[in-house]
Amino acid sequence: xxxxxxxxxxxxxxxxxxxxxxxxxxxxxxxxxxxxxxxxxxxxxxxxxxxxxxxxxxxxxxxxxxxxxxxxxxxxxxxxxxxxxxxxxxxxxxxxxxxxxxxxxxxxxxxxxxxxxxxxxxxxx
Amino acid sequence: xxxxxxxxxxxxxxxxxxxxxxxxxxxxxxxxxxxxxxxxxxxxxxxxxxxxxxxxxxxxxxxxxxxxxxxxxxxxxxxxxxxxxxxxxxxxxxxxxxxxxxxxxxxxxxxxxxxxxxxxxxxxxxxxxxxxxxxxxxxxxxxxxxxxxxxxxxxxxxxxxxxxxxxxxxxxxxxxxxxxxxxxxxxxxxxxxxxxxxxxxxxxxxxxxxxxxxxxxxxxxxxxxxxxxxxxxxxxxxxxxxxxxxxxxxxxxxxxxxxxxxxxxxxxxxxxxxxxxxxxxxxxxxxxxxxxxxxxxxxxxxxxxxxxxxxxxxxxxxxxxxxxxxxxxxxxxxxxxxxxxxxxxxxxxxxxxxxxxxxxxxxxxxxxxxxxxxxxxxxxxxxxxxxxxxxxxxxxxxxxxxxxxxxxxxxxxxxxxxxxxxxxxxxxxxxxxxxxxxxxxxxxxxxxxxxxxxxxxxxxxxxxxxxxxxxxxxxxxxxxxxxxxxxxxxxxxxxxxxxxxxxxxxxxxxxxxxxx
Numbered sequence: 001x002x003x004x005x006x007x008x009x010x011x012x013x014x015x016x017x018x019x020x021x022x023x024x025x026x027x028x029x030x031x032x033x034x035x036x037x038x039x040x041x042x043x044x045x046x047x048x049x050x051x052x053x054x055x056x057x058x059x060x061x062x063x064x065x066x067x068x069x070x071x072x073x074x075x076x077x078x079x080x081x082x083x084x085x086x087x088x089x090x091x092x093x094x095x096x097x098x099x100x101x102x103x104x105x106x107x108x109x110x111x112x113x114x115x116x117x118x119x120x121x122x123x124x125x
Numbered sequence: 126x127x128x129x130x131x132x133x134x135x136x137x138x139x140x141x142x143x144x145x146x147x148x149x150x151x152x153x154x155x156x157x158x159x160x161x162x163x164x165x166x167x168x169x170x171x172x173x174x175x176x177x178x179x180x181x182x183x184x185x186x187x188x189x190x191x192x193x194x195x196x197x198x199x200x201x202x203x204x205x206x207x208x209x210x211x212x213x214x215x216x217x218x219x220x221x222x223x224x225x226x227x228x229x230x231x232x233x234x235x236x237x238x239x240x241x242x243x244x245x246x247x248x249x250x251x252x253x254x255x256x257x258x259x260x261x262x263x264x265x266x267x268x269x270x271x272x273x274x275x276x277x278x279x280x281x282x283x284x285x286x287x288x289x290x291x292x293x294x295x296x297x298x299x300x301x302x303x304x305x306x307x308x309x310x311x312x313x314x315x316x317x318x319x320x321x322x323x324x325x326x327x328x329x330x331x332x333x334x335x336x337x338x339x340x341x342x343x344x345x346x347x348x349x350x351x352x353x354x355x356x357x358x359x360x361x362x363x364x365x366x367x368x369x370x371x372x373x374x375x376x377x378x379x380x381x382x383x384x385x386x387x388x389x390x391x392x393x394x395x396x397x398x399x400x401x402x403x404x405x406x407x408x409x410x411x412x413x414x415x416x417x418x419x420x421x422x423x424x425x426x427x428x429x430x431x432x433x434x435x436x437x438x439x440x441x442x443x444x445x446x447x448x449x450x451x452x453x454x455x456x457x458x459x460x461x462x463x464x465x466x467x468x469x470x471x472x473x474x475x476x477x478x479x480x481x482x483x484x485x486x487x488x489x490x491x492x493x494x495x496x497x498x499x500x501x502x503x504x505x506x507x508x509x510x511x512x513x514x515x516x517x518x519x520x521x522x523x524x525x526x527x528x529x530x531x532x533x534x535x536x537x538x539x540x541x542x543x544x545x546x547x548x549x550x551x552x553x554x555x556x557x558x559x560x561x562x563x564x565x566x567x568x569x570x571x572x573x574x575x576x577x578x579x580x581x582x583x584x585x586x587x588x589x590x591x592x593x594x595x596x597x598x599x600x601x602x603x604x605x606x607x608x609x610x611x612x613x614x615x616x617x618x619x620x621x622x623x624x625x626x627x628x629x630x631x632x633x634x635x636x637x638x639x640x641x
Contacts, residue, residue, distance in 0.1 A: 034623075034624035034627075036624060036627035037627070059624055059627055061565075084628065085628070
């Protein structure tokens, strides 16, 4: 059973147990355009909420991806290094960035749910 | 074949000039290979005698196989480079809406001055006593740059804008270290609309970058700066006029916030062309600013010549200026070459800067005079506002239809639901014979189109440009998407595949197989 939350920086966080799978939303990949490079952190690193964890570069811009919650990186999607197009093709599935073991469930609960995120996208963009 | 944006990359159905030719040339537009791919090994521009018998001492180091030099006669070589030069769209061939952001018109008087033997034929390793004229010219240019900016000192050696940023930020770092705050003042504030070089410069000096959000009106607000200001902030890097083409009206208060908090104010002088003779950075609280001589003072750049980015410094930063700098001893000028005994941040380049550009910039300043420089700024702003006023009813302005500075920024909200993107619109401009404007920058505006006509375009040239953009805009709004998504139809190459170029760049030239 998983639950998905979203940040204002257009990241999604899918929580299963205490493992969060993090990536960018379909809206984010559309805004970025064709992704050409993804720089991922090393597994084992710890991030506090809001710290820069990854970089995603598209034909239009380079953007930072911030840790949406505090936690330890348990796994990164190294498939993206050779095939960044996966982020455009399947951002919510095969295009995930990294998995983190989260420290504090309340940080997750404070994020937007699907309905709130859709409303946010409608209002801001 | 379609690229990954679904746009045709090669001649195909619907193209207006699809007929293939035997030579691959299109009319008088030549298909030119690289110089290493043309010519023959047995051809040369000069006749050399066969070498006499000799014994080599290179042993195993002797080259085996072809040296790979191109084999062309003199006329073939001339043609090769002339054809390449004709492929270049330049400020000398047409209106260039990138404006001074890249380079503005290079007056030919500057070129004549730079070719005077006394300036052109000297060498940086000559004894200083043999080049008093060159030193005097540097001194006079320094003087006028300080007059125009009302600053205390100027570092002439930086080679271009980003190098100037490095110089200014290094001066700030040196000043902070001298105060003993090097370990604690580690943050540099950079507005979201900044040039990408600003955060890159701060980071390469070792600072941590924090973004200052832009207000809804496209400007930086003092409250946003105040909220981030603290004893850990070293400086702010602000461009004025900013990249949205707007004058930062709260700049004096922002400078005060930085100064009261113990920080410095770096101004990115890329857009100085809009305010020369109208406002002086020294009066606005600026501590350091680079001046792109190729942007504001009409020197050539890119293929035409090297950049040059002198940095003006406030009294607070002047003691930390890099070496070499000019020092006057009575009537005599000398370059101080070594930092020992000074508080200088050290040396940034081998020599004293781009002498040829100094000559051109001084020529520009002296030939325009105070009134001429002021008028150039006014005309640059007037031209941008003329473009704005003539296009505001069809294209959309992100911050409302209000006066801009020397460049006007449109967004892509007017293209919504047309199926045409900013990139498509820019490509269609190429078919009309115009180089596109700056696109997708600044990032704070969606689908940005930033147009800077500069002061040198005539009313007639602007009218034709405006009518062309109106024709394209009306066409997009009428739903004539074919004109855009297939563009450029008439350029030597069709739409390039930017994604493939970025994802799998070919970084090594491989000699093509030759059919003998």
